[in-house]
Amino acid sequence: MKKLLKILCAAVTLCVILLSLGGCWSADEISHKAIILGISVDFADTPEKYLVTAQIARPSQLKASSADGENAYINISSEGVGVQAALHGFETQLSREIYTGHMELIIFSEEIARSGLTPVLDYFYRSSEARFSTPVIIAEGRAADLLDIQADLEQMPVSSILGTMSNQDSDIIMSGTTMGDLLREMVTEHSAVTLALFRVNGKRAAMEKAAVIKGDKMIGSLTIDQKQYELLAGGEYDEGVQVCKIADGKVASFRIMKCVTKHNLKYENGQFSADISVNITGQISGITFGGEEYTIRAREDLEQILRDFITRGINDMFSATKEINADIIGFNEMLRRKYPRDSKSLLENWDDNYRNFPISVSVAATLTGTGAVRERVK
Template identity: 20%
Template sequence: MRKLSCTLLLIGTLLISGCWDRNEINDYAFWIGTALDLSENGKLQKSAQVAVPADFKGEKGSAQRANIVITATGSSIVDLTQQVQDKLPRRVFLGHRRSIFIGEALARKGLTEVMDQFSRNTDTRMRTDIFVVNDGKGSDILKINSPFNPFSAIVAVDQDRYCRLGDSALRDVLLDVGRDGIRPAMPMVNTTPSNELEKHKILEVKSVAIFNKDLQMVGEVSGRESLELFWVKGVLKNQFVTEEIEEGTISLYESNLKKSIRTVFDGNKIKAYIKLEGTGRVLENNTDIDLSVSAERLPIERKLNEIKAKQVEATIKRIQLLYGQDVFGLGEEVHREHPYRWKKIRTKWDQLFPTIEVSVKVKLKMQNTGDIGRRIPGIGDRK
């Protein structure tokens, strides 16, 4: 009886252990990056950067890219995805897609139809990073042959996260689109090389594209202004900065960056009070000031904070006058603090935003001034 039971158990185990609908990893084509552009005839163009596993173990110094870029042209995202699938011997898999690149021409035309597909397709990862390509096409980025990573789609993500503007994902853009008190902003990637050695190898992330409520790109800010925009928005976490004062220049690494916004109504006038905070580590001191001495450091700290406050106010004012789009989220603060009044003005926010009076206060503390007090004396400083 015991032998019969064991025999039946073994037979049952054999029957339930099979995988009839298995999908082996070799059956998939891993889609790493997507580019969306306008073709010359005005149609939508989609490019895919797909991993080629066989090239990962190539000989050292091999010119193989370990990926292939496939392009299709059509009228809808779904149709283009099928066209890409038609060119591959494996089933496309979007679970590992890291980034999406939008050509500037398409961004200025509008992204409403593009975003609709991304918001409905359950295969889309909301953590996928999204960029606008400055004065270029998205497919240009996929063709970059970076020496740091075989996938330029991943290089852009790492560069955005560690070098400039912080981590901006598809999820963040879709959330901004669905709210009345903020307008979307996306990092911009640039492929223009500084010299011949960087050509087709290096890309930069140093600008921010500004969109209206219809998801049309209306302008951009770059350099210091782009960092200030994301600081006020609450995205920027750290930055390197050099400030010039009468005594010389001081370079800092600013971290733990935070923001708080308070809004008030003065009659029908809206005022916003923005407070930016953080800590600074002195990296370079080209002045004769001994920053290790509180009596000398604190006045400089106040001066630097006043300079930064005026710079941020100027950036906000410029965006108000040139583009009129609330990429900072001041409207969301009004919504949170004054919900009843917000109901009356939410549909008119694009007209009201340029009229807001903004006051900025910066409170950045120097917590580390280095191992020496004054700078190392030069020949002219010695007696």
């Protein structure tokens, strides 16, 4: 009995000590957290400093039945010599501790992107709270302005921007390069990646271009159309619309349902080259010309038009990327994988060699449907 009591006392003491040790150091009440939804980073007016702006949610306003969109969030800015210092500066302004675990968007200004992203990204990579799946975008002009736009259909600007990036038609253009994707490409030599480039027009923001990031610097941009062709050539195209202006007043639009891209790298007679074959399946979605020029037998002609447009578009895209020396498709990696030894010397100077790398494009298009009507209504 005594022994049992002794064991019991020892066990209880041990439990009390152990549970007291785990003393809620890491506990943080959710109502004491400032939930940051989006962060923008600009160069501050003060030299050598960054201006970090955070969009912080106000949950009680978000959930209130008569929520006024403007009050559902606050934007707050702070300057610091690094991102961490600037974030630390929030704590002198806020009544709550900042929480980046639900951060959904990171915005960098074009200026910062051109000067190099590594100094500003390093904090986010090392943080255990930040998510590798957070999209990163570039803002033309001030990044903080993007957090101030009018959110038409959403409660917060960040949600509005994210929605713009992921709605059906835009998904093909901006499959939201995430922080993890960006980091992966940054550590791969000679690789380039595109990030969505937003521009603020008054109180609204539009995604008009794609910023090309090589290493950790922005070296140029692609138009939306060029980005679309890049996706077609890279094999990442999902669904989308292709508008072909044949002549004045003559426009044919197609809905591309499926795209299969094959890359074939060749090494012949000491020369490397790449053949890209793009196989498209789509539907006719709109024709502006009609009459005898268009009958159902003109399907083959329309396929030819689509083929030509896409081939031309992809070639133009390659010209643009060669001009800024950005191997977005990743031919360097493909060559390294297929010809690890033979491609060594080529890849050592890939920055120069990419300009002259021969790429041939062949497109096959099949139109399976004409939409709801068979012929153009006269």
